[in-house]
Structures are given as structure tokens and as C-alpha cells.
Amino acid sequence: MHFPLILVSPARAENVGAAARAMKTMGFDTLRIVNSQAHRDPAARRVAHGAGDILDNATHWDSLSAALHDIDFSVATTARSRARFHYYATPQQLLPLLEEKQQWVNSMALVFGREDTGLTNEELALVDVLTGIPMAADYPSLNLGQAVMVYCYQLSTLRQIAARPEIAADVQQLAALRQRCDALLARLAVSDDRKLADWLTQRLGLLAQRDSAMLHRLLHDIEKNLIDKNAD
Incomplete structure (x- = not known):
């Protein structure tokens, strides 16, 4: 490491x-x-x-x-x-x-x-x-x-402590998660809420890998739902 x-x-x-x-x-x-x-x-x-x-x-x-x-x-x-x-x-x-x-x-x-x-x-x-x-x-x-x-x-x-080699994860996962959250805040027109943005920024860093992956899935569903509603 x-x-x-x-x-x-x-x-x-x-x-x-x-x-x-x-x-x-x-x-x-x-x-x-x-x-x-x-x-x-x-x-x-x-x-x-x-x-x-x-x-x-x-x-x-x-x-x-x-x-x-x-x-x-x-x-x-x-x-x-x-x-x-x-x-x-x-x-x-x-x-x-x-x-x-x-x-x-x-x-x-x-x-x-x-x-x-x-x-x-x-x-x-x-x-x-x-x-x-x-x-x-x-x-x-x-x-x-x-x-x-x-x-x-x-x-x-x-x-x-040696890292377990059997766990192969995308090390860019956290950065990608931050970008998706920032994009979602902008899309919802709440990116100016600094208290919310700062809270989210700090909390993302505390997530374990599995939690990060689950949040990615949730954001995907939210993004898809927003696209579908806009299409209607």
C-alpha cells in the first residue's frame, strides 16, 4: 500500500x-x-x-x-x-x-x-x-x-495489513460517485445549498465499497427516472 x-x-x-x-x-x-x-x-x-x-x-x-x-x-x-x-x-x-x-x-x-x-x-x-x-x-x-x-x-x-488480492474494485468509484452526486444536485437545482453539498461531500468518503456500489445503483435509478419523467 x-x-x-x-x-x-x-x-x-x-x-x-x-x-x-x-x-x-x-x-x-x-x-x-x-x-x-x-x-x-x-x-x-x-x-x-x-x-x-x-x-x-x-x-x-x-x-x-x-x-x-x-x-x-x-x-x-x-x-x-x-x-x-x-x-x-x-x-x-x-x-x-x-x-x-x-x-x-x-x-x-x-x-x-x-x-x-x-x-x-x-x-x-x-x-x-x-x-x-x-x-x-x-x-x-x-x-x-x-x-x-x-x-x-x-x-x-x-x-x-496486506490488501486482499481477491477484491478487485474500481479505484475511481468514489470520484465517479462524487461527480454523479454533484450532477444530481445541479439537476435538482439545489447545488447552491452549501450545507447539503458539504454534508454529502464528507459523508461519501466514509462509505465502504459495498455501500458505494449500492449508492451508484440508487443514483442510476434516480437518473433514469428523471429522464423518463422529462420524456413524458
Whole structure:
């Protein structure tokens, strides 16, 4: 399973080094950096402490969309107060979700935002599911390196689970489902209802493969029914 971690515009080299160290200890080895050269700073290597190979092999991307171009399923970490989206999976809820996805997608990615402002709403809209770490107190957020460690620890078992080869699924199923839903909302003239559209966008990412397939069938029946009614 190809599973890179993506850091979007990290500002502090020490945070990138801490993230690389967390990845190394939990078995993750692929790092993508968006719009930053912080991983090349000597301070990053000092903090990485044995994870210099992850920094050496890190790839640079000009935008998050470019960094996600070959990813079948993506998850972004965010603080609830910073985004218009309101549907989140905790790290504990994320594990069974990704275990199921691992059986029918070839690649997944975990995205972390900027230390000060996180990810923009436009960037959040590029991913399939949002996740956040519940806080015991009203505190803004964890340090980037700490957040990476929490998720790498929680998801480390994914590195030990082999996908079942007998399940052959269309990895574009989710993207196609989103397109059909968007088209249906437009056809029903409710695409301007942002609350409904945002809810639908986030909920689709939580569906298992079988549920996605059943929703495709339902959308097909709805589309056919609309065509028949228009023909009358």
C-alpha cells in the first residue's frame, strides 16, 4: 500500500524533522512537502535523529492538488474551528475506515496543514475525509510533530495489513460517485445549498465499497427516472 504523508507549507524545519522521526518509528517512509523547503534545513535533520533518509527522499510539490494527483483516497487533519466542514473522524474512527479502504484502493494519503493556519477550505475540499484530534481543553492545536506522531501511532497497523488480492474494485468509484452526486444536485437545482453539498461531500468518503456500489445503483435509478419523467 502506497501511503505518503503530506505536509502543506510547513514553516519550521524542526517540525518537519519531528514529523520524519515519528514516521520512521511507526513504519511510514514516504513524505511529500508542499510549497516549502524546510526539510532541507539542517535543523530538520538534527531533530529527525535517524530519519534522515525520509528527509532525503522527500519530494516537493507546488500545490496540494498536485501532491494528491496519484492518490486514490485522502484524509486531511484539521481543527474544527478553522473550517466550514463539520464532519470529522477521530484518529480511532479513522483506523477501521482506512482498513476497509485498503482492501480496494491502491494508495492513500494523510495531509497535515500549516502550523499557524492549517489548511484552507479550498484545500480541505480536495480530500475525501477530514479528521481531528479531540482536545481535553480549549487549546488551539497540537504541534505539527506531535500530531504526526498521534496519527502514525494510531495507523501503524495499516503497514502490517496486506490488501486482499481477491477484491478487485474500481479505484475511481468514489470520484465517479462524487461527480454523479454533484450532477444530481445541479439537476435538482439545489447545488447552491452549501450545507447539503458539504454534508454529502464528507459523508461519501466514509462509505465502504459495498455501500458505494449500492449508492451508484440508487443514483442510476434516480437518473433514469428523471429522464423518463422529462420524456413524458
